[in-house]
Amino acid sequence: MAELTDPAKELAELCQRLSLPNKSRGDVYLASQFGVGPWSSDFYRIVFSIVERVDFVARIIEALDLDDDIKAEAQQSLEHIKNAFGQTSLMNTWNTAGYGYALLGPENARAIKMLSSQVRQKVSYPKLSNEDVENLLVEVGELEKWLAEHQLHEQDFIRQAIIEGVSQFKFRLERLSWLGWGYTVSSLRDVIGAYYALHSTVPKDNSAPVAEALLGKVQALVRKVYQKASTTKDIYETGEFMLKAYGAYSIALPNGISGLLT
Secondary structure (H helix, E strand, C coil): CEEEEEEHHHHHHHHHCCEEEEEECCHHHHHHHHHHCCHHHHHHHHHHHHHHHHHHHHHHHHHHCCCCCHHHHHHHHHHHHHCCCCCCHHHCCCCCCHHHHHHHHHHHHHHCCCCCCCCCCCEEEEECCCHHHHHHHHHHHHHHHHHHCCCCCHHHHHHHHHHHHHHHHHHHHHCCCCCHHHHHHCCCCCCCCCCCCHHHHCCCCCCHHHHHHHHHHHHHHHHHHHHHHHHCCCCCCHHHHHHHHHHHHHHCCCCCCCCCHH
């Protein structure tokens, strides 16, 4: 059985990875860890994603059946973690007392990690291996190439929407794997939404072979991702499977705290 993880544990592990002493300024240090340029568009996307994950964990903890003082301490630790990625922290030396390095230290990370088992009752998902990630990246790359080479005569804006959704999924898989598998698969919701928009317009007389091929390729990718993300071994018919995947990926978004694929 695949090892399970959850948003709180992943956030704590992220803090542990980044809480290393460094004499560079916060923005320079973090950009080097992410493999992007300081204040580039990708840098903004990554920092925003981290802050979004902190807020998500905060909402989950607030909904747990815990004593108020335990919740308050956890929320304070989350606020400290969020501040590590704020402008003041990013513009100061990473090692400066009270900023990045200290805010992500063991005291705050441990407080969140200790609530992992409770958080997992609300949201959990399998932890992907490096091999799984590499295999998915190959498949995503092949789909991106096919989408770039084929156009739809009347519904090409839907193809563009699928391209954008697949690109977002690839970015999260490549750049944000440390932020969590649940966060990554949630980006497929838009891809599935575009899939249904196209599916409803494709004629049944085989007169739109490119559109039919596109639907098949998108469905194959979503099925592969869903099988890796799911804790069950169920196999679904086309309609039921895609609807269930859409619902599961919606749950993974930060505005919900229901259990993901459990």
